[in-house]
Amino acid sequence: IGGVYDKLGEKQKALEYYSQSLPLLRAVGDRGREAISLNNIGGVYADLGEQQKALEYYSQSLPLYRAVGDRGGEAITLNNIGLGYSELGEKQKALEYYSQSLPLRRAVGDRGGEAITLNNIGLGYSELGEKQKALEYYSQSLPLRRAVGDRAGEALTLYNIGYTKRDLNNLTEALNDIESSLKIIENLRTKIASPELRSSYFATVQDYYEFYIDLLMQLHKTNPKSGYDTKALEASERSRARSLLELLQESNANIREGISPELLQQEKSLQQQLDAIEKQRIETISTPNPNATKIDEIDKQRLALLQQYQQIQAQIRTASPRYAALTQPQPLTLPEIQKQILDENTILLQYSLGKDRSYLWVVTSTGLTTYELPKQVDIETAAKDFLEIITSPIQRDIPQQVAQASANLGQVILQPAAAQLGNKRLLIVPDGVL
Structure with a gap:
């Protein structure tokens, strides 16, 4: 049960179930499964960003796997320790653990696990700047992902391949890879019946959409007339949780x-x-x-x-x-937004915040203009400063402070498009902190 919640992105819930399992396994002296539980708990802490805590659980798990002679479990834990070190910035140390894991994965015939470790080695080389070497490992991982039917893993490896090709300036090839990845994501998403779990799963793959949008906008810079900006806006629409849309669609059918x-x-x-x-x-x-x-x-x-x-x-x-x-409801395309949502007195501002840079699409009933904005962390700082001042009982009564914080945020998120706004009614689709 913990494992299912884990896969669906409900990490706290997964932790509750794993933690109930652990004392029972110790009570019956099942050291093999105790090792599994410890490893799983480590995995959840890793996903929650607590790498040191994760490593503590992995290092309790490893000797148990070795004691019961479970080489497959040992391989999994070595791989996870590698991931922990990678997150802590120790890339070389991470590669050492992956390299210990890989022959064990192969020895026990764990092809799915082999695919995971190959993918992680690729990621390690990519982060060390060895992009071609990274692609070699990803290319070994991908057919194994497909062979064992690991659709989510296939999507991840395709995303990694796309990311690396983008770094090598192969933008068009990168685009094919990330689009193949997103097709799988959209397909997996529709297989989850519960709206709550569908949303939590969707939240785990937002990086894929962020990368796709950024890639399209980079292509737009080099080919302004090829419609990449429109594609990016529509990708931004697709990246948003569509729970409400889907529930409305369901409510029309018995x-x-x-x-x-x-x-x-x-x-x-x-x-x-x-x-x-x-x-x-x-x-x-x-x-x-x-x-x-x-x-x-x-x-x-x-x-x-x-x-x-x-x-x-x-x-x-x-x-x-x-x-x-029921067909899954689709988000609106640019022509549909212009026809169904906007009139000559209304403008749509759609934001997408990204790690390296953010974007604003300004849509009128007749046109589309795009702007590159500062990276997510800069926008978050300006937005949080503004929020803090207007909610502080003392500061909100000091007009100069409010005006300054307001101007700072406005400068970042509205100023680039100021000339287009005039006295129009604004429809705003915010993102993240906004």
């Missing part, structure tokens, strides 16, 4: 047609229980001296019911022929 009566009865029963517990919660909170322990218990029950309810809804979505027949 997705319950053809569902087993038992499932529908379970859904109805859980809905009634949720209503009852919500009523109980409100009554408890409304008493003169609410009992904190009781509220805690109610919250726990409510959360458990809510999880069951979401699972039942996901089952209904998966089982419904009507739902399966």
